[in-house]
Amino acid sequence: MRRASRLRGLSPNTVLEAYHLLEDRGEIRARPRSGYFIAGAARRAAVPEPEPIEAAFEIPPVAARAPARLTAAELALRALAAFRLPGHVHFSGSSPHGDLFPLGRLARSLKGSLHRLDLSTLPTRLPEGNGELRRFLVRRALEWGFAGSASELVITAGTLEGMNLCLDAVTRPGDLIAVEAAASYAQRTSLERRGLRSLELPTDLATGVSLGALERALRKHSVRACLLMPNFQNPLGFVMPEAAKRELVALLARHDVPLIENDVYGELHFGGARPVPAKAFDRKGLVLHCASFSKCLAPGYSVGWVLAGRFAGRVQLAKWTTNAANGVITQAAIVEYLRHGGYEHHLRRLRRTLAALHDRALATIEWHFPRDTRIRPASGGFTLWLELPENVEASKVYALALRERITVAPGPLFSASRRHRSALRLNFAQDLTPRRDAALATLGRIAASLA
Numbered sequence: 001m002r003r004a005s006r007l008r009g010l011s012p013n014t015v016l017e018a019y020h021l022l023e024d025r026g027e028i029r030a031r032p033r034s035g036y037f038i039a040g041a042a043r044r045a046a047v048p049e050p051e052p053i054e055a056a057f058e059i060p061p062v063a064a065r066a067p068a069r070l071t072a073a074e075l076a077l078r079a080l081a082a083f084r085l086p087g088h089v090h091f092s093g094s095s096p097h098g099d100l101f102p103l104g105r106l107a108r109s110l111k112g113s114l115h116r117l118d119l120s121t122l123p124t125r126l127p128e129g130n131g132e133l134r135r136f137l138v139r140r141a142l143e144w145g146f147a148g149s150a151s152e153l154v155i156t157a158g159t160l161e162g163m164n165l166c167l168d169a170v171t172r173p174g175d176l177i178a179v180e181a182a183a184s185y186a187q188r189t190s191l192e193r194r195g196l197r198s199l200e201l202p203t204d205l206a207t208g209v210s211l212g213a214l215e216r217a218l219r220k221h222s223v224r225a226c227l228l229m230p231n232f233q234n235p236l237g238f239v240m241p242e243a244a245k246r247e248l249v250a251l252l253a254r255h256d257v258p259l260i261e262n263d264v265y266g267e268l269h270f271g272g273a274r275p276v277p278a279k280a281f282d283r284k285g286l287v288l289h290c291a292s293f294s295k296c297l298a299p300g301y302s303v304g305w306v307l308a309g310r311f312a313g314r315v316q317l318a319k320w321t322t323n324a325a326n327g328v329i330t331q332a333a334i335v336e337y338l339r340h341g342g343y344e345h346h347l348r349r350l351r352r353t354l355a356a357l358h359d360r361a362l363a364t365i366e367w368h369f370p371r372d373t374r375i376r377p378a379s380g381g382f383t384l385w386l387e388l389p390e391n392v393e394a395s396k397v398y399a400l401a402l403r404e405r406i407t408v409a410p411g412p413l414f415s416a417s418r419r420h421r422s423a424l425r426l427n428f429a430q431d432l433t434p435r436r437d438a439a440l441a442t443l444g445r446i447a448a449s450l451a
Helices: 003-010 012-024 040-046 072-083 103-116 119-125 131-143 161-170 185-193 211-220 243-257 309-321 328-339 345-367 394-403 433-448
Strands: 029-030 033-037 151-156 178-182 196-201 222-226 258-262 287-292 303-308 383-387 423-427
Touching: 003 012, 012 029, 029 151, 029 161, 103 328, 119 222, 131 151, 131 328, 151 161, 151 178, 151 309, 161 185, 161 258, 161 287, 161 303, 161 309, 178 185, 185 196, 196 211, 211 222, 222 243, 243 258, 287 309, 303 309, 345 433, 394 423
Parallel strands: 178 196, 178 222, 222 258, 258 287
Antiparallel strands: 029 033, 151 303, 287 303, 383 423
8 A cells, every 4th residue: 555655646545545445346355464455366256156046036936846937927926025025225126215205194184085085975986086186187197298088097006007907908818019128027927917928129228119120010010019118117217208209109100009108207207397208199099108106106005097098998998897996095095185285395305305316326336336337327216227247147146135135126027038137227215224325335346246
């Protein structure tokens, strides 16, 4: 250290800080009373070889059988099991921490709504949903450019149910569905369970789905529907430019192909204006727009909706025949909350908090992860997509992190064809404790040791 200080003309404290940074990145290591040494092959060899991703989840196999590749559904179940492990720092989930939501006010709204709710009328409200809630949602949609009518609106038990109802309405088993090259494992499971085939479209981290590839796919294959997430896509985080959304809707309209649009993160933008959904450009009723309050206001209340276009009747029928019992009481609680105001104030505060957490996570990643890690700053939502150096397997990072009581979502979980072997999705708003930064630094050191 003294020699480096003299040669570089730097203070000993500056050199020590630089050495600590190199040590954090796994490039050097300290030996007591001997100094700092290049980590080299000896350090990499000391890293234990983890199990493959299928074996890393700490629950037994779904069924006893010869070793085989797990289905998307089985991997999803195991990921959810890891997410529930107690005492861990979790970066793996798909929701922010509950403390970021006005749960206390919602509980009081729930109590107040029960006093005013005529329980004798519940059966008549089950399929259509709360009338005041329906009016609020239509007004909200008009603000971002919705040009349809209230008859398109179907109240659902969350975004996932809405998406599943849309799939039931426009597809049959064996149909080919165009999807992003990386998508949530809940979506993958829904397609697999319905016997639907996925056509993975090339996707850019800045602009989203390749429209050229989609057009070629529409000419070459019998694509029955598209299932896409243009705003703050999970897991990649991109927002399709407004012009690209307009072109996407026009392209699908020329081929008369429906678009199921997942817009559950649309309200979580960091900038001044909400990104416009693709539904705003729909003039033929081909876009089925799915959203909910689960990620922006009321997790666990299971209140969502679909603006289903020309398919509203089919979606409503699917709702009737699968889950006619909408959450009348939770809808009433949300209406009570909305009636007394504060929704916009809550959203502004939530967006500011998520933006600050994003910036803090980004700084930690830049300090501690391998220098060749590719990451694009997000403009909304609460997740980051990291592409590690090509020689780093995300499944190994996952397994080693689990031993440190840290969970993370490895890239192969988001692809039916097991792509993204060197990618991770990080939820930066899931753990709000002081240990979060240290755990993220540990995750970076694990990735650096494998690189």
